[in-house]
Amino acid sequence: MEDDLPTEYDVIVVGTGMTESIVAAAASRIGKKVLHLDSNEYYGGLWATFNFDGLQKWMEDLKSAASENKDFKPDLQDGEQFLQASNQYSTIENIVEDWFISNDEDLPAVLAKNTQTESSEEPSGAEKVDDDKSDKKDTKHWSIDRIKKEYRRFNIDLAPKLLFARGELVELLISSNIARYAEFRAVSRVATCMNGKLTQVPCSRADVFANKTVSVIEKRMLMQLLTSCMDQGADSPEFDGYRDKPFVEYLNTKKLTPIVKHYVMQAIAMATDKTSCRDGVNNTKHFLNSLGRYGNTPFLWPMYGSGELPQCFCRLCAVFGGVYCLKRHLDGVVTSGDKCKAILSGKQRLTLEHLVVGQGHLPPEIVASTGENKISRGIFITDRSIMKGEKENLTLLYYPPEEAGQEAVTIIELGPLTNACPQGLFIVHMTCKRTKTAKEDLAYVVKKFLKAEKLEKNVSRTPTDSQTQTSIAGGESVSKDIESKNPDDENSNNTMPQVLWSLYLNLPASDIKLSESAPNNIHLCSGPDLNLDFDFAVNQAKEIFKSMYPDEDFLPRAPDPEEIILEGEEAPGPKFEGDNSNGENEKQDNEKAEKEE
Amino acid sequence: MNGKEVAGSGERDWALLQPHHRHTQRQSSDESSASRHQATPDHCDLQCKVILLGDSGVGKTCLLTRFRDGKFLSGNYITTVGIDFRNKMILVDDSQVKLQIWDTAGQERFRSVTHAYYRDAHALLLLYDVTKKQSFDNIRAWLGEIREYAQDDVVIMLLGNKCDCGSDRVVRKEDGQRLASEYKVPFMETSAKTGLNVELAFHAVARELKARAKSQQDGHSDEGSFNVHDYLRQHQAQKSDNCFATNCLS
Numbered sequence: 082m083e084d085d086l087p088t089e090y091d092v093i094v095v096g097t098g099m100t101e102s103i104v105a106a107a108a109s110r111i112g113k114k115v116l117h118l119d120s121n122e123y124y125g126g127l128w129a130t131f132n133f134d135g136l137q138k139w140m141e142d143l144k145s146a147a148s149e150n151k152d153f154k155p156d157l158q159d160g161e162q163f164l165q166a167s168n169q170y171s172t173i174e175n176i177v178e179d180w181f182i183s184n185d186e187d188l189p190a191v192l193a194k195n196t197q198t199e200s201s202e203e204p205s206g207a208e209k210v211d212d213d214k215s216d217k218k219d220t221k222h223w224s225i226d227r228i229k230k231e232y233r234r235f236n237i238d239l240a241p242k243l244l245f246a247r248g249e250l251v252e253l254l255i256s257s258n259i260a261r262y263a264e265f266r267a268v269s270r271v272a273t274c275m276n277g278k279l280t281q282v283p284c285s286r287a288d289v290f291a292n293k294t295v296s297v298i299e300k301r302m303l304m305q306l307l308t309s310c311m312d313q314g315a316d317s318p319e320f321d322g323y324r325d326k327p328f329v330e331y332l333n334t335k336k337l338t339p340i341v342k343h344y345v346m347q348a349i350a351m352a353t354d355k356t357s358c359r360d361g362v363n364n365t366k367h368f369l370n371s372l373g374r375y376g377n378t379p380f381l382w383p384m385y386g387s388g389e390l391p392q393c394f395c396r397l398c399a400v401f402g403g404v405y406c407l408k409r410h411l412d413g414v415v416t417s418g419d420k421c422k423a424i425l426s427g428k429q430r431l432t433l434e435h436l437v438v439g440q441g442h443l444p445p446e447i448v449a450s451t452g453e454n455k456i457s458r459g460i461f462i463t464d465r466s467i468m469k470g471e472k473e474n475l476t477l478l479y480y481p482p483e484e485a486g487q488e489a490v491t492i493i494e495l496g497p498l499t500n501a502c503p504q505g506l507f508i509v510h511m512t513c514k515r516t517k518t519a520k521e522d523l524a525y526v527v528k529k530f531l532k533a534e535k536l537e538k539n540v541s542r543t544p545t546d547s548q549t550q551t552s553i554a555g556g557e558s559v560s561k562d563i564e565s566k567n568p569d570d571e572n573s574n575n576t577m578p579q580v581l582w583s584l585y586l587n588l589p590a591s592d593i594k595l596s597e598s599a600p601n602n603i604h605l606c607s608g609p610d611l612n613l614d615f616d617f618a619v620n621q622a623k624e625i626f627k628s629m630y631p632d633e634d635f636l637p638r639a640p641d642p643e644e645i646i647l648e649g650e651e652a653p654g655p656k657f658e659g660d661n662s663n664g665e666n667e668k669q670d671n672e673k674a675e676k677e678e
Numbered sequence: 679m680n681g682k683e684v685a686g687s688g689e690r691d692w693a694l695l696q697p698h699h700r701h702t703q704r705q706s707s708d709e710s711s712a713s714r715h716q717a718t719p720d721h722c723d724l725q726c727k728v729i730l731l732g733d734s735g736v737g738k739t740c741l742l743t744r745f746r747d748g749k750f751l752s753g754n755y756i757t758t759v760g761i762d763f764r765n766k767m768i769l770v771d772d773s774q775v776k777l778q779i780w781d782t783a784g785q786e787r788f789r790s791v792t793h794a795y796y797r798d799a800h801a802l803l804l805l806y807d808v809t810k811k812q813s814f815d816n817i818r819a820w821l822g823e824i825r826e827y828a829q830d831d832v833v834i835m836l837l838g839n840k841c842d843c844g845s846d847r848v849v850r851k852e853d854g855q856r857l858a859s860e861y862k863v864p865f866m867e868t869s870a871k872t873g874l875n876v877e878l879a880f881h882a883v884a885r886e887l888k889a890r891a892k893s894q895q896d897g898h899s900d901e902g903s904f905n906v907h908d909y910l911r912q913h914q915a916q917k918s919d920n921c922f923a924t925n926c927l928s
Contacts, residue, residue, distance in 0.1 A: 086788070124792055233826075262794065385797060392792040399783035400762045406788035642764045 086406060089432050090116045092629070093424055095166075095411045096439025098126040099615060100606035102391035103622035103636075104437045106259070106398040111633045115403040116433075117395065118426060120410040124395060126439055127171060127588060127608045128240050130388025133232035136584075143173055155425050157415065163425070164444035165413040170451060171441030171608060174587040175518040182536050182581045185226040223506070223581055228462065234503040236386040237460060240588065240609030241493050241510040243268060243477065244381040245367055246374035249619040250390070251381065257636035262393035264384040266499055267376025272468055272478040273348040274529075275340070279468040279478070282348040284378050299341045306335060306345065310365040320358055328352045328361025351479040351613070353489050382475055382493075385500050390615070397639060411442045414603070421600040435629050437604045440593050447599035452590030454611055457488075457519035459511035459527065459585050463578035466494060466507055467530045473498050477613075480526050488513040490526045491613055507578065514611055519585035533580040591617075604628065723773040726887045727798055728880070729780045731820055732805035733813040734787040737839040740870035741805065742779055745880050750871050768884055775884045789819075796827035801835070801883040806854075808838045808867065809846040814853065821861055833886050833906070834863045837879055841867035864906045866914065878913050882906050 091113035094105040101117075102124075109115040123129055131139055155163050228235075244250050244265070254260040271282045283292040289300060309319045323331040328350060332342050346352050350364040371379030383389050399405055412425040414436060423432045466474060478492040490513040495501035501508040509531065511523050527533055591610040595603070604625040610617045626635050730738040739761055743751050746764045763780040780799070785791045796802075804820055806813040817836065824834065838854040841847075851867055858865030864882070868875040889904030 084788075124794075264798075385794070389794050389797075392794040395785075395792055396762075396783060396794070399785045402784070404787070405785045405790040407790040409788070639762075642762055 084427070086116065086404065086409075086426075086429060086431060088429060090114045090404075091433070092116075092435045092437060093431060093433040094118070094437040095424070095442045096126050096606065097121075097124045097391055097395060097407075098128045098439045098441075098606060098608060099391050099394075099618040100622045100625070101126075101437055101439050102394035102398070103253075103619060104604070104606065104625050105403055106257075106394040106401075107622065107626045107636045108435075108437075108629070109398040109401040109403040110257075110636055110639065111630065112401075113630075115398055116431065117398060117403055117405050118409045118411065119407050120442070122408045124392045124407070125239075125388040126441055128388055128391055130236050130238045130386030133228060133235040133237065135232075136235075136237050140176060140178070143176070155413070155415070155430075158417075161415050161417045161422065163413050163415055164446050166411040166442045167445050168441055169445065170443055170448065170593055171439075171589055173589075175520065175585065177518075177520050177583075177585040179533075179583050180225055180581070181533065181579065181583070182223055182225060185224045223464065225582075228582065231503050234500075235462075235508070236388075236499075236501050237508065238386045238388060238510060239458070240387060240456075241495075241512070242387045242609070242615050243493065243613055244383070245614050245616075246371035246376075246379050246381060248367070248371065248614050248616055250615040253619055253636060254393075256638060257397070258639040258641070259393050259397050259636075262396050263389055265375070265381040266384055266475060268378045268380035268382055268477050269376065269472075269474045270468075270470070270476050271348055271378050271380075272476050273343065274478070274480060275343055279530075281468075282344055284372060288377075295340055296338075299338050302335065302337055303341050303344070306337070306341075307349075307365065307369055310362050311369050314366045315359040315362040317362075320362060323358040326358055327354060328356045328358045329354050331358045331361070347479055347481055351489075351491075353481050378477070380477060382495070382499055400639070411438075413444060414438075416600050419600055421603050433602075435602050435604065436600075437606060437625060439606045440589070440591075440608050443593075443595075443605065447596050447603065449594045449596035452592035452594070454592050455515035455590045456588040456609065456611055457511075457513050457515040457522040457585070458588060459509075459519060459523040459583065461509040461511075461527075461531060461533070461578075461580045461584075462502065462582040463507045463509055463531060463580055464505070465578045466496070467492070467509065467578055475499060480529075483525055486516065487525055488516060488522060490523060492526070492530070506581070509578070512611070515587055519587045523585065527580075527583075530577065531580050532577040533583060536579055536581075602629075721774055722767060722776040724888055724891055725776040725778065726800040726884065727778050727780065728801045728803065728883060729795060729799040730782060730803050730805065731786070731791070731824070733807070733810070733816050734784070736805045736807040736810070736813050737870045738803075738805055739781055741803070741837070741839060741868065741876060741879075742781055744870040744873055744876050746779065748873075750873075766880075768881065770881070770884050770888050773888060775888055777880060777884060779880075791823070793827045796824065796832075797829075799828055799832055800887050801833040802828060803835050803837055803879060803883070804863075805837045805839050805868075806849065807840050808849045808851075808854075809840055809843045811848050814838075814849045814857075817857060831890075833883050833890075834861075835879060835883060835906070836861075836863050836865045837875075838865070838867040839870060841874065842869040842872045864910055866910060875914070878910070882909055882913075885909060 092105070092108040092115045094101050094108075094115060094117045097117065097119040105115050105117045119126065121129075123131070123135070129139075157163055246267075254263065271284055272279050273282050274280075280294075283289045283295075289295070289303065292300075295303070309317050313319075315324055320331065323334075329342075329346060329352070332345060337345070345365065346361075349368045350356065350361040352361045352364065356364075368379050375381060395403075395405065409426055412427075414421050415423040415425065415430070421433070421436045423430050424436060425431075466476065467478070468474075468476065473496040474494070475496065475498070476492075476494040478494070480490045480492060482489055490511050493510045493512075495508045495510070497504045497506070511526060513522055516522055589608060591607040593605070593607060595605050606625070607617070607621060623635055626633075730742060732738055740751050742761070742764060743749055746766050761781045762783065763778055766777050766779065768775050768777060780795065782791055782795070785795070802824060804817060804824070806817055808814075821834075824832070836854065836858045838849060838851065841851075854865050854867065866875050866879055868879060870876060883906075886904055886906045886909075
């Protein structure tokens, strides 16, 4: 296969993170010639999702990160300057990986016998492994070997994010017709921790009214408050005098009962005591706006993980002619005056009008500040949900700091239905702003919800069916009542999810800034940010696109395949009738779907 | 995921952003296009996602266009631009099977196909060009990717395309056959230009998928009900005249 790329482009995009991929798609969509590179062999950069093996390989590669070639001497023309790309702004730190279970050989003989049922693999792409069936009938224990063996059944996110059902990304996916490349699952419950107990937050109007822990008066107070947030947002005169004060101060004036205040603060607005009233109200509005569109909660999760989404945009870019090349390193950029003229990559000089570059490839010369908001991440494979339910749930839990010096932690728990893990397991993602190391930052929450201790070899934790989890652990029967679960209670230790494997890491800050003197046709794309959703990336992509092509449409609807008539195939006869009516149909369909929900 | 699930998708609570992705709702919006192109009823018993794979220039898009529209794209279509996926309804026995056939969008050129492309594919046609040795040699690498990212039970078929090439041929049919049997996948030589075996290839995967869906419905094991190898052997024999006529065997 030839290695040489065409050499002239309108837009070169380096890095396949979320923002980069959206910009690439938008530019390609309006007919610009786009080259999209990534130095990795996978899509997504720090937004990627890996299977278990891929994640291990990713960590290996970090250890042996290629030392940069300091003596790179390109051929330059007069007046040109070469700025070498650096990977220092995408550095992953403080990786700590732990196993809490044993290898096969360390397990009691009876169990070990069950774990190796498959013969050696055939050298065939067509092999048909009956994993599905063996999963259902076996009750074998999870060992390190078994998890490694089933590596393909894991989809583990570096930067897990949800979509608000009426957030920027969902609207964009629909309006651009890119939604056809992805599938989603609704988050099935929003949980909150009240008085040490996990409880499900009533999200819909029906939920609120059905809720027995809230009195009628409280319900009325709650609806009143939510309505004022909804109608005018933070601009409502209701919030005069409070906008820049903490949200909690405003709530205190409303004489809310503790339960209502808790729901509003911790589940709906996801606010801490420091969150401003403006942000609190806006968060509340965002949450409420997205209710009732899909499923029970305002949130969607991308099937197979967040890392799928950049790929959807890349696909669209490619369909409209964008050139894709992975495993292609950016050596550096060639500038002349206040413009970037070209990049150098793999011995080629590639010219461009605009360079869109992820933060992992920036030359240090054009970076003004490296940003403050670094991210602490924890990823856990567990054997049951943090909160029992009748069916498998996809859970969001916001956990505010317990004491000064701690940061609020966002917890997303994924089950097998999202393809995050095999049957019988869960993946728990924790994310917070970094203050120390990831492990230290998250320790107080891990302790609260998970049992992260080595599993004793001969203690048998009854394997749980992930759907219902009516488990008997350590010989004690567990009450079905969620409310009775108290993690502080010593006896309940056995009901807490056992961590089989954990990984901590720190991601770089996303609020990195370019210096004033940076060429104005270089556009910076940030890595994953601390927010729960993708709005930051979508908005950044829109801004970049607008600064490049102020008069062009941003990702207009891509045609459906049947609307495309091949050139020369037929005389340009009557246009496909769908063009107008199709939009109508879709609208109707949308409405229909909404009613159904 | 498999054909069965797609056919009976009613109970899935996946929140799909585009309602017409739901098969129950899709039909109304699809009606006009389906009837316009193929004059078949829009009802479908089974919907399958078929993806095309293989090096640049082996004729993936041509194969798709030949099958979908009965036309051969010449000259101008050097790389795949604008072809995302196409739908075609075919009749397998008495069932309507809707094939949604995805093209690579050119991302294969520098071996950069998104992993998401492989997801949920029920069948996969892997192509090489009998006039380009390199495209044949790369088949192993493609099979590696398939194994890593596609579903375990994806139906794979190896196709040696451009078999109308006459003396330009550099990959012998036996070489293709040997490789296919090594990986235990069915194999055929095709020509998007003449149309040889193109229908057959798509029909064979459709039959296989339908048979699987049926055996799962009936609660039988996957084995036995349909054998793609046998099917090809029978049907290729009938067409062998064609094959000689176009110098398929050199």
